Amino acid sequence: MTVEPTGAPAPEHPAPPPSNPAGSPPDDVAALFARTRNGDRRALGRLLTYTEGGGPLADAVAASAWPLTGGAHVVGVTGAPGVGKSTLTDRLAQVAIDDGRRVAILAVDPSSPLTGGAILGDRVRMGSAAAAGGPFVRSMASRGQSGGLALAALGAVRLLDAAGHDQIFVETVGIGQVEVDIARTADTTIVAVSPGWGDAVQANKAGLLEMADIFVVNKADRAGAADARRDLEHMLDLGHHGDWRPPVVLAVATTGDGADELFKHVGEHRRHLRDHRSEGDRRARQVAEEMRRRLHRWVDVLVAQPSGRAAELFTEVAAGRLAPSLAARRLAGELGRADGAGAETGG
Numbered sequence: 001m002t003v004e005p006t007g008a009p010a011p012e013h014p015a016p017p018p019s020n021p022a023g024s025p026p027d028d029v030a031a032l033f034a035r036t037r038n039g040d041r042r043a044l045g046r047l048l049t050y051t052e053g054g055g056p057l058a059d060a061v062a063a064s065a066w067p068l069t070g071g072a073h074v075v076g077v078t079g080a081p082g083v084g085k086s087t088l089t090d091r092l093a094q095v096a097i098d099d100g101r102r103v104a105i106l107a108v109d110p111s112s113p114l115t116g117g118a119i120l121g122d123r124v125r126m127g128s129a130a131a132a133g134g135p136f137v138r139s140m141a142s143r144g145q146s147g148g149l150a151l152a153a154l155g156a157v158r159l160l161d162a163a164g165h166d167q168i169f170v171e172t173v174g175i176g177q178v179e180v181d182i183a184r185t186a187d188t189t190i191v192a193v194s195p196g197w198g199d200a201v202q203a204n205k206a207g208l209l210e211m212a213d214i215f216v217v218n219k220a221d222r223a224g225a226a227d228a229r230r231d232l233e234h235m236l237d238l239g240h241h242g243d244w245r246p247p248v249v250l251a252v253a254t255t256g257d258g259a260d261e262l263f264k265h266v267g268e269h270r271r272h273l274r275d276h277r278s279e280g281d282r283r284a285r286q287v288a289e290e291m292r293r294r295l296h297r298w299v300d301v302l303v304a305q306p307s308g309r310a311a312e313l314f315t316e317v318a319a320g321r322l323a324p325s326l327a328a329r330r331l332a333g334e335l336g337r338a339d340g341a342g343a344e345t346g347g
Helices: 027-037 041-053 055-068 085-098 151-162 176-183 200-205 225-238 259-275 279-304 309-318 324-337
Strands: 073-079 103-109 136-141 167-171 188-193 214-217 248-250
Touching (some): 041 151, 055 151, 073 259, 085 259, 151 167, 151 279, 214 225, 309 324
Parallel strands (some): 073 188, 103 167
């Protein structure tokens, strides 16, 4: 398996691509993309670095990737820290490879408060890291994004899809209620818990019922696993889960027990989405959610680093010549003409 390096994140504003008046991808991106489509993992790693860095190069990568996306099934694996998500994801990846899938794992690590880099704990616990023919694994720093899922991760998933991976696992940090972010990105969301995880009331508070397509009680060889499963089943009995009732699987990731059953349910959920014609609807909602996030990011950057007309409006408000409400309305009218370069964090 190729494990791509990470550390301090790429510069926020990498060097601009070559002049490209025709609108085709810059030469470097086009060449890297051609190599990636031929299975060159180093080229894929470079494109992922561009995606993390944001700006014009990330836009160019996204433009090249977008027409080739839609073939992958994206599985999110989330849950509280310490439930064994990394080992569980590694086991699922091995089962998927045995099933003939081309697998990639995107592990979103906590960001260092000093450098912004990831601590790499996820990949340390993935035993397939040394296996030949294993999954492509990339770690990304969350950079403090809600749910541990940076906007750049969305672009990375699309790039992995375009590169020919038909099974993509996204493992998130898993920090409390903000884990719901992964449910807006994945086709199938697995929520992992462990014995002693808490009662059904706490689960409902955390939004687990609404976000999970599949539950897995990991570390099922420990006392309390049956109680955890019973609590989850009771929670599902009381809830409204539509035409898909999330199954509850017992697993021991360290030994691989339960991994085959869990992957079987992943396939069943994908077939359910197709049979009920809801796969396209779910992905349409995902794209709409990404557009909203990127628009919010654009506005954040425009407000934090005002320039041009935005800077003039801020000056007028500060001088008392213009009400903030009127300035905000005028600024909203400028968004369509504002330069968004640097506001993006990935394709």
